[in-house]
Structure formats: C-alpha cells, structure tokens
Amino acid sequence: MISVVIPALNEEKFLPECLESLKNQDYQGDYEIIVVDNGSVDNTSKVASKCGAKVFSCSKRGVAYARQTGAYKASGDIIVQADADTTYPRNWLKRIANHFSSHPESVALAGAYVYKDPLRWSKFEYFMRHLTNIAGRLFLGKAVLVSGANFAFRREAFLKVNGYEANSLFPDQWGISRRLSRVGSISYDKTLLVTTSARRIQKPLCFILIGMVLNSARMSSHFIKHVANLFKRFAMKLPLLRTPARLATSVSLAIIVTVLSYGYIFPGSQVFGKVYSISKTSDKVVALTFDDGPNEPYTSQVLDILNSYGVKATFFTIGKNVELYPETARRIIAEGNVLGNHTYSHNANHALISGGSKDIQLAQEVIFKVTGVTPHLYRPPHGKKSPWELQFLKQERLVEVTWSVSANDQHILAYLGRPSPETFAKEIISKMKPGKIVLLHDGYGLTHGDIKSDKSLTVEALPMIIEELQHQGYKFVTIPELLGIPAYN
Numbered sequence: 266m267i268s269v270v271i272p273a274l275n276e277e278k279f280l281p282e283c284l285e286s287l288k289n290q291d292y293q294g295d296y297e298i299i300v301v302d303n304g305s306v307d308n309t310s311k312v313a314s315k316c317g318a319k320v321f322s323c324s325k326r327g328v329a330y331a332r333q334t335g336a337y338k339a340s341g342d343i344i345v346q347a348d349a350d351t352t353y354p355r356n357w358l359k360r361i362a363n364h365f366s367s368h369p370e371s372v373a374l375a376g377a378y379v380y381k382d383p384l385r386w387s388k389f390e391y392f393m394r395h396l397t398n399i400a401g402r403l404f405l406g407k408a409v410l411v412s413g414a415n416f417a418f419r420r421e422a423f424l425k426v427n428g429y430e431a432n433s434l435f436p437d438q439w440g441i442s443r444r445l446s447r448v449g450s451i452s453y454d455k456t457l458l459v460t461t462s463a464r465r466i467q468k469p470l471c472f473i474l475i476g477m478v479l480n481s482a483r484m485s486s487h488f489i490k491h492v493a494n495l496f497k498r499f500a501m502k503l504p505l506l507r508t509p510a511r512l513a514t515s516v517s518l519a520i521i522v523t524v525l526s527y528g529y530i531f532p533g534s535q536v537f538g539k540v541y542s543i544s545k546t547s548d549k550v551v552a553l554t555f556d557d558g559p560n561e562p563y564t565s566q567v568l569d570i571l572n573s574y575g576v577k578a579t580f581f582t583i584g585k586n587v588e589l590y591p592e593t594a595r596r597i598i599a600e601g602n603v604l605g606n607h608t609y610s611h612n613a614n615h616a617l618i619s620g621g622s623k624d625i626q627l628a629q630e631v632i633f634k635v636t637g638v639t640p641h642l643y644r645p646p647h648g649k650k651s652p653w654e655l656q657f658l659k660q661e662r663l664v665e666v667t668w669s670v671s672a673n674d675q676h677i678l679a680y681l682g683r684p685s686p687e688t689f690a691k692e693i694i695s696k697m698k699p700g701k702i703v704l705l706h707d708g709y710g711l712t713h714g715d716i717k718s719d720k721s722l723t724v725e726a727l728p729m730i731i732e733e734l735q736h737q738g739y740k741f742v743t744i745p746e747l748l749g750i751p752a753y754n
C-alpha cells in the first residue's frame with residue numbers, strides 16, 4: 266500500500282486540483298491520500314474530506330510537524346510526500362511503486378518538478394537543479410535538491426531514522442534525504458515530473474539569484490568538506506580548509522559554476538562566443554524553426570501546412586534521420602525552406618563530449634551526400650554550448666543558431682501530457698516580438714513511431730500560429746533572411 270501525505274495550511278484554493286489528480290491515478294494497488302491540516306482558518310479540511318482524503322490535524326505550525334503527523338498516521342509501506350499546490354500525472358504512483366519493487370536497495374526516490382506558469386529563466390533553474398543533483402550523486406552519493414512535493418520513501422527506513430527532524434535545514438527536503446541516506450540509497454529520476462504552482466518563486470529576481478548562489482555555495486561547501494575528508498585520511502592538514510577560507514572558496518566556486526552553467530545552457534547566452542538567438546529588428550518578421558527531423562509523417566505534414574500558407578521555415582535536421590528519410594530532406598530544400606545541421610546522433614551532452622566535433626562533421630557529410638548542400642547553420646542539441654565547440658564551428662564555417670521563443674513541445678507529450686493545440690499555439694503567440702526565432706519540433710531525437718516522436722500537437726497548432734501571427738502583420742522568413750547570412754557553404 267502507498268500513502269500520499271499532503272501538509273496543508275489554508276490551501277482550499279489549490280487542494281481540489283491536486284486531489285483530483287491523485288484520485289485519477291492509474292496505479293492498480295491500494296493507496297490512501299492523507300491531508301494534514303496545519304492550522305488552516307479557511308475550508309481546507311472540508312475541501313479535503315469532500316474530495317475523499319483522510320484528514321488529520323496538526324496544531325503545531327511547521328511543514329515538518331505536519332508531514333510527521335501524516336507519516337505516522339500512514340498505513341502504507343511506501344510514504345509519498347506531496348504538496349497541495351501541485352498536480353500529479355496519471356502514472357505517478359505507478360512509477361513510484363515500480364521503482365521500489367525493482368530497486369530493493371533504494372530507500373527513497375526523488376523526482377523533479379516544472380512550474381505551471383514558468384518564468385523566463387525557469388529552464389535555467391531546472392537545469393541547475395538537475396546539475397546539482399548529478400554532482401550530488403557523484404560526490405555525495407545522493408540527490409541534494411529534493412523537492413518536498415515529489416519525494417517517496419520506504420516506511421521502514423523512515424522509522425529507522427526516527428522520521429523528520431524539525432530543526433534541520435529544509436526538513437522535508439535536504440533534512441529527510443540526508444537522514445534516509447544513512448540507511449540506504451536515495452534514487453533520483455529527473456523524468457518523474459510533477460507540475461507545481463510558481464507562487465514560491467514569484468519574488469524579485471535579485472532574491473532568487475542570491476538564493477541560487479547561496480544554495481550553490483552550500484553544495485560547494487559539502488563538496489570541499491568531502492574532499493577535505495579524503496585528504497584527512499592521508500593525514501594531510503590543509504590550512505586552506507579553515508572556515509573563512511572555505512566560505513570564500515565556496516562562494517567563488519558557486520559564482521564560477523553559475524556563470525559557466527548559464528553559458529552552457531541558456532540558448533541566448535554568449536559567454537563562450539557568438540550565438541544567434543534573435544535579430545535586432547523592428548520589422549515584423551519572425552523565423553519558424555523545426556528541430557530533430559526528418560521524422561515522418563510529421564515533417565511532411567509540416568511542409569504541407571507551410572506550403573498552403575506560402576511560408577518558408579528552417580529545419581535543423583539530425584544526420585541519422587536524414588539517412589532514414591532522404592526524400593523528405595530533399596523536399597525541405599526543394600520547396601524553398603532552409604536545412605541546417607543538428608548533429609549526426611543528437612547526444613544530449615554534445616558540447617562537452619570529445620566526439621562532439623566529429624558528430625557535427627559527420628552530419629555535414631551525410632547532408633551533403635543526400636541533398637547536395639553543405640549547411641552554414643548549426644543548432645546544438647538542447648541549445649547547449651561550449652567554448653571548444655564554438656571554436657570548431659568557426660573553423661568549419663558554421664554559425665550557431667539557437668532560439669528566443671519555445672513552448673517546450675519536445676517534452677510536453679513525453680512527460681507532461683498533452684495540452685490543447687489552442688493552448689500550445691497561444692503560448693507561442695504570447696511570446697512573439699519582431700525578430701524572434703521560434704523553436705518547434707518535427708521530431709524527437711533519434712526516436713520514431715513512439716509517443717515522444719508523436720508531433721501531432723505541433724502539427725495541429727501550426728496553422729493557428731501562422732494565421733494569428735499573419736493576422737497581427739508578421740511576415741515569416743528563414744534564418745538566413747532574418748540574419749542576413751548565407752544558408753549554405
């Protein structure tokens with residue numbers, strides 16, 4: 266049995282949607298939903314019981330006390346932390362249950378979250394969280410940034426470590442994962458995604474940035490402590506590691522990591538060299554771009570739609586997919602669109618790995634063999650950049666083109682479920698300004714014929730995007746037209 270525990274303080278507004286998503290799980294086993302009212306003055310308790318949750322109250326204020334109350338009332342072998350302002354995908358509990366049955370050594374599972382209404386830099390935050398957790402797994406053996414809204418553990422382990430410790434740092438995140446890691450391993454799955462409200466980050470940017478640097482510093486400090494322990498074992502005493510020096514080292518390390526990560530991940534960042542993500546023009550022109558194709562039947566459907574509106578676009582194709590659909594690649598060019606290089610094998614860490622340059626070169630060769638043109642435009646997988654990659658592009662007479670508008674159509678279907686094409690189109694349209702480059706996908710990496718590579722949502726939304734923007738007076742151009750650069754070498 267699984268017990269889902271939700272602490273709630275004046276959550277009557279958010280609770281119904283949260284509980285609805287928990288009631289609609291496709292998990293076949295038994296599960297209970299427990300809401301712990303943490304002293305609400307609104308109708309939290311009533312709303313929760315009406316939705317079928319078991320309600321307990323905890324008068325002592327604080328999320329740790331509420332979670333503790335819920336966890337001790339729970340009868341499940343697996344206890345899952347959830348939050349009232351979060352909604353959960355249908356397969357959430359099933360995936361959690363599968364994890365614990367197939368990983369007997371794991372005592373806890375941490376997932377990730379995305380915001381319902383993401384801010385402009387939210388992607389950067391997701392990436393930093395992910396990076397920190399990868400580093401945490403590597404150096405400390407566990408995910409460091411655990412979300413209170415998406416964390417599950419075995420009851421047995423929880424009892425062994427005496428539950429939550431109210432005085433610890435972030436008791437239901439950092440605190441609980443640290444305690445549980447003493448009795449087993451903490452797994453981290455970045456694809457176990459939930460959607461949470463953005464209310465806790467809707468504060469001035471400077472506070473958020475300070476928070477980020479402090480969190481990175483905390484992380485760096487742990488890393489340094491860990492290295493120091495290794496040294497100590499060899500009986501070496503490093504004066505460097507006394508507290509003030511350690512603080513200074515941690516903060517500088519955190520700033521460096523933040524700047525490098527920004528350069529690596531942000532599509533428009535130019536930390537490592539020239540990257541085109543927008544054109545500085547006041548003319549009402551925009552460029553549509555499609556990544557990861559050719560991928561049939563979607564690429565052909567996109568081409569049909571573009572033709573019917575007399576619109577030309579730019580396709581960043583993957584070399585392997587060009588080999589798979591050579592006819593479609595030739596059709597892209599024959600119909601006046603531009604074809605660019607999106608690597609041969611679409612490795613996610615392309616800009617960092619040693620074979621990265623070879624992969625770009627191979628794509629150039631394949632594209633030339635199939636279509637007779639050598640692209641001048643290159644788009645890195647996931648928009649990730651490195652200094653040596655930009656150096657290599659210069660050498661090969663390629664330019665790096667990223668984007669300034671995206672609605673995440675590559676992940677929507679894969680992890681988050683499908684919005685309506687209208688919602689999707691609206692999101693793109695609302696972000697439009699003259700000179701912007703729009704990122705869309707007609708494929709998903711090297712996959713074909715599965716749910717991730719199903720681009721029907723993009724295909725259905727495309728006519729709406731084109732019609733509305735044409736109505737607003739926008740003209741669609743290709744990337745070379747937008748930037749005044751050649752399409753091919």
Ligand SMILES: [Zn+2]
Binds near residue numbers: 556557611646647710
């Ligand atoms: Zn891609």
